[in-house]
Amino acid sequence: MPRKFFNDIEIKSLSNNPYVKSVSSKGITYTDEFKRILIAESNSGKLPRTIFEENGFDIEVLGIVRVQRAASRWRTAYKKEGVLGLQDTRRGNSGRPTQKELSLEEKNARLEAQIQLLRAENELLKKLDMMERGLKRVKVSAESKFLLIRSVIEKYELKNMVFFLCEISGVSRSGYYNYFSSESRERRDQREKKDLIIKENILKAFHFKRRSKGARSIKMTLEGQFHITYNLKRIRRIMKKYKIVCPIRRANPYKKMLKATQEHSVLPNLLNREFKQEIPGKVLLTDITYLYYGEGKKAYLSTIKDSSTNEILAYNVSNRLTLDLATDTLIKLKKNKRVKFANGAFIHSDQGSHYTSPTFQKHVKKLGLGQSMSRRGNCWDNAPQESFFGHFKDETYIKQCNSLEELKKEIKNYMTYYNNFRYQWNLKKMTPVEYRNHLHNVA
Structure with missing residues (x-):
């Protein structure tokens, strides 16, 4: 099949795509980010053609052969060197990785970078698993994952790895950056101040008359004694957040264990209070x-x-x-x-x-x-x-x-x-x- 060349209109159209680094009549260079997107979505079962189309590429312009070859080349590089294999090592915009012989220092630096990335990935997955176990397999919040990703990046001094770490953690990159934005931090600080005020009021009701209380009793005490009204869901959220636990009438742990593995069945009332049927063993x-x-x-x-x-x-x-x-x-x-x-x-x-x-x-x-x-x-x-x-x-x-x-x-x-x-x-x-x-x- 003859090689496809791009005309001026096609070059202009392709250049407008945010995932294109550079383009000429003979070839196109994609961003490292798009390569990682293709690898991640390929692992979930999507075809290369679909991934390109969903990210704004016209397959008629690129040509299906070019798409398939690029996808194959990136998958091979990823299997061989991991995420580092997807980083751009090309000269200019034309083509393929140069066969430059690396010095011993460069090889050691690359190997150290790979080791650091593997350590970071391993630590991130391990900590996520431990957090899920601590929450009895309840889904870990996105906020906790963002903080964990940030700590791993700082510990291993990683660069340009936010997308990859967000991908394996199951959160979005935009959510990560938004969480650490100045506006988001201000909103969290304001909410934290409000929560602390609510916490103090809840504790007043909780210790009122030196009798421990649950969420509903706290709500009624706040309204009746302190003339403060909070939504019951808010009271429960604050109690959970600051570990304010009512020690009475807790759920029976044995009942939870009994119901943990199988479905229980309630049966109809056959007796209907006919206790004395005058038949032993009936x-x-x-x-x-x-x-x-x-x-x-x-x-x-x-x-x-x-x-x-x-x-x-x-x-x-x-x-x-x-x-x-x-x-x-x-x-x-x-x-x-x-x-x-x-x-x-x-x-x-x-x-x-x-x-x-x-x-x-x-x-x-x-x-x-x-x-x-x-x-x-x-x-x-x-x-x-x-x-x-x-x-x-x-x-x-x-x-x-x-x-x-x-x-x-x-x-x-x-x-x-x-x-x-x-x-x-x-x-x-x-x-x-x-x-x-x-x-x-x-x-």
């Missing part, structure tokens, strides 16, 4: 309660109760509110040879994260049971189970226990007493075990 109720014992110690009790007989069929005690607390209770239910499930038997619970867990629901299916759940926030849908916990806490001596082993021993003794020796008025004045045997005999 309706099973389950729940978890807190137990405070000793000197400020806390444990958790999970139980499974037969709704018709009030018998505790299985229970589990732990000092951690993990998923195992509920699933191990199911395993103990399975090992209880006295338990015989009736046709259509199911287990009923609230919508706690333990019971919506796919793992718990899989255990229930393995037992051949259906599953039912109370309506959200309605404790009456599981009233007999709540009632049992109330009697349990009234009649046991858990506060006198000094260790988890003592607590487990006390609970075991009470469960034996409750099932076999505690007579109940609503069970025809029988114990749960006696009433279960009675129902079997009647059937």
